[in-house]
Amino acid sequence: MLHRLFPRSIRARLTTIATLVAAIVFTATSLLTLATVPGNLRGVVENRVELAVRRVASDARTGELPKVLVPPPRVQLLQVVSADGKMIAASPSLRDGPRMTPFPVPDLERVYTAERRLTRKGTETGVHYLVMGLRVNTPDGPATIYGASALTDVDGALRWIYLLLFLGAPLVLVLVAGLSWAVVGFALRPVERIRAEMAEITGQDLSRRVPVPDTGDxxxxxxxxxxxxxxxxxxxxxxxxxxxxxxxxxxxxxxxxxxxxxxxxxxxxxxxxxxxxxxxxxxxxxxxxxxxxxxxxxxKLDAGAMPERRVVDMCRLAEDQVRRRAGGRVPIHLDQCGTAPVLGSQVQLDRLLTNLLDNASRHAATRIDLRVATEGGRVIMTVADDGDGIPPHDRERVFERFTRLQNARAKDKGGSGLGLPLSREIAMAHCGTLSVAEHTPGACLVCVLPVHDQPAGA
Incomplete structure (x- = not known):
């Protein structure tokens, strides 16, 4: 079901994924920013105002409160009001500046916080302030200390944050989508050229090739x-x-x-x-x-068909071939051998030996020498004749299908040119080799197959 939600194009998929990942990152960042930054900014102002208020409260408790209060940096307003509402002390800015309206502070030694919009004399435009109040006992009776700091910088910073989050994030997502679309399109441009070239290649003309980019990727x-x-x-x-x-x-x-x-x-x-x-x-x-x-x-060999395999003794196959060919035109001399176990198809291995002996029989003059031996984990089978031999430049060509040398055509018109190619295919299918070895006179074909290691007691 999920694959239906995504477009089929790889370019569109990657662009969608990149945009979704960017959206998730921006959403998480925005939520974290909105959850922490406003509180942190206000917390800085609150700490500054509260520290100023407590310092004034300390002076008020000891009766050393001056008439004119000097506020610390970035705290604009300070004032002390008695229980009957009279101003005991104030910062210079309260004389001609905004009026700070007191708010109730019922409990002693407890800081209360409020936000007020204060206006200057003769103006209607108010300034957003954070106001804090603390009620303490003084030698002249209870008094309330008020302190205020403008939130103009905080409000400006928050406006920029909201602007960046709610307007900048969509623009960034659009930019990410556009860049992803362009970059993926540029990266897939060689693939499109390969696809176009492949579409032009037909079974009648396989000589064309696709362009290879030099990007190394x-x-x-x-x-x-x-x-x-x-x-x-x-x-x-x-x-x-x-x-x-x-x-x-x-x-x-x-x-x-x-x-x-x-x-x-x-x-x-x-x-x-x-x-x-x-x-x-x-x-x-x-x-x-x-x-x-x-x-x-x-x-079947070209298609990779693998018949049932079992252990085949090549010495026994060679002996059976010699018995079946007894009385033929050319005698076959088999060297005495013990056992030569090979794991494979008996039908195919017998066909391999049949083809080699048929080929030797067609070209031999007086005799054929057949040898099967086990040497160094290999079964080596040699078929040699005393005929005209195979020229060195034709020793690989005879394994091509339907290839018949000129002397072979003159001696035997019934050959097909498939015997030796089929024999090599059978040898290769059994992890072996078949080649023409140097031999005088005549030709010598050598087939090498791996020995099958039988378990002890088998």
Whole structure:
């Protein structure tokens, strides 16, 4: 419910918050000022007058009261009145100045306070005075001492305080709101430029970048991060476009070959060799299935899909591969190994080893060497062949999707260029690496995976 009370604009929200905070501060300050300052100002005057009255009362008690009273600074009027209303003593200013009308002071030795507006002779304009009275006993009988001090300065100070509080505070709030609006607007101006530029960027053109202000603040980091994100999006979009184009090309070849074979056989049914046609069609279908399977696994890896993991012994996987490939075109020589536990997906790890051995089988001349060993907390799996090898400048390019070197295309037209990229993605998904090592003759691919530390007694 509270969010509905605030505007949606960040600029308006911050301005509202700043104005509300200023209003709360000014209100609290105003209330504190009104509660303390008037009383303090009057208290100073009261203390001054009361001190003067008590000094005169002390002289009156001892009978040493002069006829002319000399008031202290900032106390204008002093007078002593007897019980029958006669003026016993007074300050010089009472002769030609304002007349101080006595007020009742019933109790002895108790100070009474009142406020009076006194006028001078011949004038109608009165002056606001604070008057204090004290009744004491004198040698000639009871007498009342009156003292007065003008409240002109106090009244003037209070008028200025009220003016500042009730007129100045709203003006200050308006000033705070205006400054907040301008400052926040200036601070958010780069954000508006970033927003406008982002609105112009489309999926067809990801080459544009947002402006980066040189203020060095959070907006600068936001703009820089946005540009880094756009860089990644552009690379990802370019990779996706290239991937789609390559996938379309790779899928079109077996489909075209399959369709051509079936169309020829269908056009000349009596002359067609149907068993051979079916065999070729089955081979094309198997290639399509292999490409689609690899594309699906790559898509799952790109999406971050994580299948159920368990402990997989890479030595056992290697032994199973060698048994399944017994009698193939090129023999596989497996070095004796004990155990090499890895925490991961058995399906994906088996696919990794299958792709490496398939790649070696296509290029090997006489033999393939397979080695699985555990060294320093790592499982190192090496697949080496004695074929033509991979040139140094192509050892990273072979891990790009649908990349097939020229000698690979000449030897085997059935490859898809997805085996090694998929194998590296699987290795990376298992916190490992896959790279091409120096080897003569032929090629050597090395996969390094972390060893799974099994608990004691497992």
């Amino acid at each position: 959070e907006i600068t980091y936001l703009a820089a991060t946005t540009n880094h994100t756009l860089d990644r999006l552009e690379r990802s979009a370019e990779t996706q476009r290239r991937f789609v184009a390559d996938a379309s090309h790779e899928l079109r070849s077996p489909i075209s070959a399959l369709r051509a074979q079936l169309e020829v056989a269908n056009a000349y049914p009596d002359e067609a060799d149907w068993p051979a046609t079916g065999k070729r069609a089955l081979a094309a279908a198997e290639r399509l299935t292999s490409i689609i399977d690899e594309l699906l696994m790559l898509a």
